Amino acid sequence: xxxxxxxxxxxxxxxxxxxxxxxxxxxxxxxxxxxxxxxxxxxxxxxxxxxxxxxxxxxxxxxxxxxxxxxxxxxxxxxxxxxxxxxxxxxxxxxxxxxxxxxxxxxxxxxxxxxxxxxxxxxxxxxxxxxxxxxxxxxxxxxxxxxxxxxxxxxxxxxxxxxxxxxxxxxxxxxxxxxxxxxxxxxxxxxxxxxxxxxxxxxxxxxxxxxxxxxxxxxxxxxxxxxxxxxxxxxxxxxxxxxx
Amino acid sequence: xxxxxxxxxxxxxxxxxxxxxxxxxxxxxxxxxxxxxxxxxxxxxxxxxxxxxxxxxxxxxxxxxxxxxxxxxxxxxxxxxxxxxxxxxxxxxxxxxxxxxxxxxxxxxxxxxxxxxxxxxxxxxxxxxxxxxxxxxxxxxxxxxxxxxxxxxxxxxxxxxxxxxxxxxxxxxxxxxxxxxxxxxxxxxxxxxxxxxxxxxxxxxxxxxxxxxxxxxxxxxxxxxxxxxxxxxxxxxxxxxxxx
Numbered sequence: 001x002x003x004x005x006x007x008x009x010x011x012x013x014x015x016x017x018x019x020x021x022x023x024x025x026x027x028x029x030x031x032x033x034x035x036x037x038x039x040x041x042x043x044x045x046x047x048x049x050x051x052x053x054x055x056x057x058x059x060x061x062x063x064x065x066x067x068x069x070x071x072x073x074x075x076x077x078x079x080x081x082x083x084x085x086x087x088x089x090x091x092x093x094x095x096x097x098x099x100x101x102x103x104x105x106x107x108x109x110x111x112x113x114x115x116x117x118x119x120x121x122x123x124x125x126x127x128x129x130x131x132x133x134x135x136x137x138x139x140x141x142x143x144x145x146x147x148x149x150x151x152x153x154x155x156x157x158x159x160x161x162x163x164x165x166x167x168x169x170x171x172x173x174x175x176x177x178x179x180x181x182x183x184x185x186x187x188x189x190x191x192x193x194x195x196x197x198x199x200x201x202x203x204x205x206x207x208x209x210x211x212x213x214x215x216x217x218x219x220x221x222x223x224x225x226x227x228x229x230x231x232x233x234x235x236x237x238x239x240x241x242x243x244x
Numbered sequence: 245x246x247x248x249x250x251x252x253x254x255x256x257x258x259x260x261x262x263x264x265x266x267x268x269x270x271x272x273x274x275x276x277x278x279x280x281x282x283x284x285x286x287x288x289x290x291x292x293x294x295x296x297x298x299x300x301x302x303x304x305x306x307x308x309x310x311x312x313x314x315x316x317x318x319x320x321x322x323x324x325x326x327x328x329x330x331x332x333x334x335x336x337x338x339x340x341x342x343x344x345x346x347x348x349x350x351x352x353x354x355x356x357x358x359x360x361x362x363x364x365x366x367x368x369x370x371x372x373x374x375x376x377x378x379x380x381x382x383x384x385x386x387x388x389x390x391x392x393x394x395x396x397x398x399x400x401x402x403x404x405x406x407x408x409x410x411x412x413x414x415x416x417x418x419x420x421x422x423x424x425x426x427x428x429x430x431x432x433x434x435x436x437x438x439x440x441x442x443x444x445x446x447x448x449x450x451x452x453x454x455x456x457x458x459x460x461x462x463x464x465x466x467x468x469x470x471x472x473x474x475x476x477x478x479x480x481x482x483x484x485x486x487x488x
Contacts, residue, residue: 153397157426161474170483178478182401198487208487218485225481230405233473234422239414241462243442243452 004047005176006116008140011169012201013118015033015106016176017047020191034195043077043204044119045197049150050112057096081143082127089117090135114149126201154186155179169198172208179224245433246394248291249420250360252372253383255413256445259363260420261291264435278439281320287448289441292395294356301340326371333361334379358393370445397422403413413442421450423469
């Protein structure tokens, strides 16, 4: 399982992804699901959820390249705009689907794959997309400033209540970590370490691009403090009057 | 969609269920999903999730009766123990599955049904079961004092963090309402009114058995206060140190 969230805010982009993969509960591994591709003209971040064999192939083909409609080889480093990057990513998904979907179906499995794609190229607009397994995609907007893939439900309520387009990057990262903590507590298949990326709007250099592991004191503090705060929060609400 | 939760605590039983049903987002109705069957020797509560045509039939047959292995007609009012009531409910599910599952499958639909069954008969132990669509079931224990059916994920984190077997009935009802609120905010197919039942352990008479509608001042207060408290809670956590 996987949980990844991307938030596109006035101040910039926040992405958070876990690293746990599992083939059954008895086969758990750590794989990077949030990848960052950087050149002087661009920063492109890709987070993946679904069948790991599928998503690895999709990302590998984005790096190795796919021919466009004119027969030119395009890669994550050459596609000229983020909209075209979303289309390119969708083509990579369809390329792997064509290769693997039938065999997966025969094997009783499904072609399962979704991605968050975000970034900026040159002076163009910072954008955040979600790419579906059919290769189609949607984009985050000011109205709904975040997108999630994977095990999204446990961590959605806190985001729904607290994040708007105007939320600051620091606050959004904190809330994304709380959202990740809620998910990890309820689904063992989502786990540490966590990769985080913060990209201020207008910049091609992340202000944060690191991995949070077992011993990270801030994340540990968030986890404990959030539990306490939730307890205090529901204690502060009076008991129901019904039946009294 | 549906969200129902049952909590079996040292002090007794709490059940909360919404009433919204939908066949597509353009066809939304209100149906009671939490039903209470009471006689001088028993109180039995049944909450249902899944295909409404299926769950209505299951409950109807529990009331109208099904023959047991000796050819005797049993109903929700005659089955002598809660364990046998769980088996009886499972048989009612299988009875309807035999009648409808094939036709539903042909129609491209699925036989979808799960129930919470709780209550006490005579001086016996108060028990809480979840019955699956295959008619099998599991029981809440002191280790995991609650069971959920339907759209369970949005409302699970607050319960996971806050409810134990020792939680008081008032506190548990409050938490179940917070859990319901989280679910309603994230899934439009779960909605008011909400039916609630509280049964103190050892009693066959509920201390609370009522419906919360649009204008319930306490639930309104919970919703607003919880939003504020969550905001205060995450504001009280310092911003991430990363990148500073």
